[in-house]
Amino acid sequence: MNAPDQNQTVRATDLTRQFGDRVAVNQVSFSLNRGEVLGFLGPNGAGKTTTMQMLTGNLAPTAGQVEICGIDMLERPTEAKARIGYLPETPPLYRDLTVNEFLQLAGRLHRVPKKELAGAVESAKQRCGIGDVGQRLIGALSKGYQQRVGIAQAIIHNPDVVILDEPTVGLDPNQIRDIRALIRELGGAHSVILSTHILPEVEQVCSRVQIIHKGRLVFADTLGGVKEFRGRSLMLGLRNAPPIEAIAEVPGVGRVEPARGGLFRIEPQPDTDPTDALVQASWDNGWGLFQLAPAVSSIEDVFVQLTHREETV
């Protein structure tokens, strides 16, 4: 296990955290490679923030292990932390410093060499679009600008891993687009872990998705994998649609429900493929088939299904 893959930036093994009797995070394991953007999803109170606090060394795990670029967070915390940039839920900003002063402090604390400090501050400001507020006090900035200062502080030392806890909260739509573009750009050379409630955001910027629910990881796959999650469903389009019951009688069809755009979503019966039968039935009855395609499931489908289902258990 001590032959760290050069490409692997984060590895969490059986992370567990208890607060008294309550298990906030239960045996969560995952790993992340350079160049990946991981979307970390979950309902409120699912353990997202706790997991992030453990990854960044703010909270010691009850059990389990965190490795950042092969460096153990518990054994060599300062070396591991030097490779992480972290934006917590509440951006940690000193309100009585100016943006420049604050970023210089962040750079120095993260061991940016003196000669490169001015350049690092400048480029972090440029990337986060706060170049014009350098001289202003952080306390006097709007929420959106403060949020961006928080992101700038997390990327100033060019970390291998950037961990962002809900980075687009409080931003206007233009700023959100800029930040998403920035996250995609960061994903090129670094690894990014992004926690968010905004599902389309994940579809836009992430290459991998993880869903945590009640402290357990319930879903972990690539974005492509999400689309195949319920890939057995079919979308059926008919020009002369019969009553739903007629479609349901086609052999192999399990459940039929109307979907948007006059389409029908077909759930096949287990271990059958009703495609041929549907084409045949349409031809025989003159339903006017114009579309028959695998249904693409969205992250929202997956999210609701996984986190909702477990609640009813």
Next chain:
Amino acid sequence: MIFTVAGKELRALFSSPLAWVVLAFLQVTMGWILVTRLDAYLSVQTQLMQMDTPPGVTEIIVAPIFGAAAVILIMAVPLLSMRLIAEERRNQTMTFLISAPLSMTQIVLGKFVGLYSFLMLSVGLILVMAASMYLGGRLDLGLLGTLSLGLALLIAAFAAVGVFFSSLTAQPVVAATATLATLLGLWLLNMSQASPDSPFLMLALIRRYESFTKGLIDTGDIVFLLVFTAVFLILAIRRLDSDRLGG
């Protein structure tokens, strides 16, 4: 790294009006005591001349200033130390320091050094005031040295207590009150009627400081004050560590 944190704390102190008010208050009080002591000295000067070994300017004017400075600092230190960790907790900026590649020891020492440098600045101002006595006479540099050493060690002990209580809570006011109570308590321990060599009295800070004001350098006192400082700083470090562990 310690000095980066210390620099941040110094900057924070100087950007708050509180620090300036405390400095001004300290300076005005010290100045006032200096003037009254000088007055008293001048009025008894002729009698003093008739003594065989008359007490010098340093003993009569400067030593009381240092004595008063210690008492005033008991009140000033809690005001300056209360924000160090408590406020970072409350504003949730502690994450910023903990996520940075710093050990808890570096964070606590950085904050201590920052506060200590600020406090030493006020000692420096008192020294400048004492040096003004050179305009009209001579100073006993040896006594001035022990006075400064004593005050420097005493302030370190005060600051360490302040840092510790600030690490316990997220409410600066609670930290200030607890620090004040502890410092006053330790200061006043010797007012109790206990026998002079009761172990209880060993902790009385005023007794530790007194020998310095007499021009004595007692290694026991120096070691006591250094250990006292170290104990409270270690407690503060442990406390921050247990935050991470306990949650």
